[in-house]
Amino acid sequence: MIELKNITKTFYGRKTKVEALKNINIEIKEGEVFGIIGFSGAGKSTLLRVINLLEKPTSGEVLINGKNLLTLKEKELRNVRKKIGIIFQQFHLLSSYNVFDNVAEILRMNGVPKQEINKKVKELLLLVGLEDKANQYPANLSGGQKQRVGIARALAMDPDILLCDEATSALDPQTTDSILKLLLDINKKLGLTIVLITHEMDVIKKVCDRVAVMEKGEIIEQGTVLDIFSNPVEETTNNFVGNVYENLITEEMLTALRGDDPSFILRLAFRGDSALNPVLSEVATSYSVTSNIVHGSITYLKGTPLGILFVHLSGDPDKLSQAISYLEEKVYRVEVIREISGKPKEVLV
Structure with a gap:
């Protein structure tokens, strides 16, 4: 489904050079929930942005369903990106739009007929449990409700892949659990492949099938969540698991x-x-x-x-x-x- 081969990413300043990603190799299977965990500055967000080429790697290959995205023309890349939804930590909702319009806007931008938009948005709000909030504005919503709007918006174009950029970091524990349950429900109902980055091992253990541990731009350990929890090898992984136990x-x-x-x-x-x-x-x-x-x-x-x-x-x-x-x-x-x-x-x- 998703293959990252020998990915490197180097940022250059006037007098600085930062190797954000170093020889990353990951294969993510269709329909699984794959976690990427690391401390702040490990390179998680950069790696997530590489998957849909919001951040182009310095070298390496990004393949989705066998297609190398780096070889696609701009129009082809836009079509691929339509099938990759993304959920942000800070929601990024339009404050002047109500819930319905926040979800509907991406459909309008892609020329979807109005009748189809109405039907689709209602279905999505029902899926995320906000069917009674369509006319509410972001200022009147809780953090968990805002994230549910973000999830509905990310699903609007019927994506095959859902990228979650620290999607629960701004939420309290109880709300985090409800959002994680929603993501699992979506994964089962829609068969989506979910890539989730976090710095919390508790999030990984609740929803992920496999996990990659990052440190200083490198993957230092990866495997099934069961293997990583029962037999962590690297010190950083032990620290994450130790925080749980x-x-x-x-x-x-x-x-x-x-x-x-x-x-x-x-x-x-x-x-x-x-x-x-x-x-x-x-x-x-x-x-x-x-x-x-x-x-x-x-x-x-x-x-x-x-x-x-x-x-x-x-x-x-x-x-x-x-x-x-x-x-x-x-x-x-x-x-x-x-x-x-x-x-x-x-x-x-």
């Missing part, structure tokens, strides 16, 4: 857990139905070790359970080794985070 192991905690027996803190990742299995009680019963949950939680990634638990395991060295081997068979991933006291080397196999 609050997985900090403090020195005070380590001191309190220190004892005579060898012991470890393990990070356990449970995926799917295994997130609900009582494996820790089975370990304690079968191997005579003591297990305590330090902290963690079970979350749901588009309906799939993912559990991240930090567990303190202590006991006889041989039993600990057997217990860890058992856990490796039963859960998706087992990682030894810290050794608290003198464990023989052979326990870490």
Whole structure:
């Protein structure tokens, strides 16, 4: 559906050179919700604008359905852009237009007959839950309602792709959830491919199928949301995931857990139905070790359970080794985070 191949973007000032994007390679499948996450300045917005060539890359290829947009003539490019809707963080509504006209204007600009416009706008306002707000002006709307108008406007030309530029950053948590549910509903009903940029991992986990993590203009990690959450590799990714799970192991905690027996803190990742299995009680019963949950939680990634638990395991060295081997068979991933006291080397196999 969307392929970005070896994309670079360099901005030049009078005495400066900024490499905003460096050798970006992404493939986004038709109908999926793809997230791009990174801290401020990572290059997310620039990358999003490259997809519809609002920002032309310095080098590389931008392909949509196999067509390289960089080779298209201006008229061909305009036709492609009509099938790419975009939602902005700050809404960008026309204050002198009511809700109906804000949605209808793009249809008028494209020569759609008035009767068709009336029908289309009514359908879109019903879809986004604003059928009773057609005559209201932006000044009288809440932030969430303004964004719903923006979504309706982005859908006016029946796009195949919807780009979301920090679409929920200006909204409170409850309103954010309602907008994310709306985007998921639109994705399912209309089969749209959605590309969503954000700096919030909580947004990624609620709506995205796959995610790319950006840092300093580069993609440092990408994969399914389930893979990234259960097994983050890069430090930046760990920081984002850690903000969701609050997985900090403090020195005070380590001191309190220190004892005579060898012991470890393990990070356990449970995926799917295994997130609900009582494996820790089975370990304690079968191997005579003591297990305590330090902290963690079970979350749901588009309906799939993912559990991240930090567990303190202590006991006889041989039993600990057997217990860890058992856990490796039963859960998706087992990682030894810290050794608290003198464990023989052979326990870490």
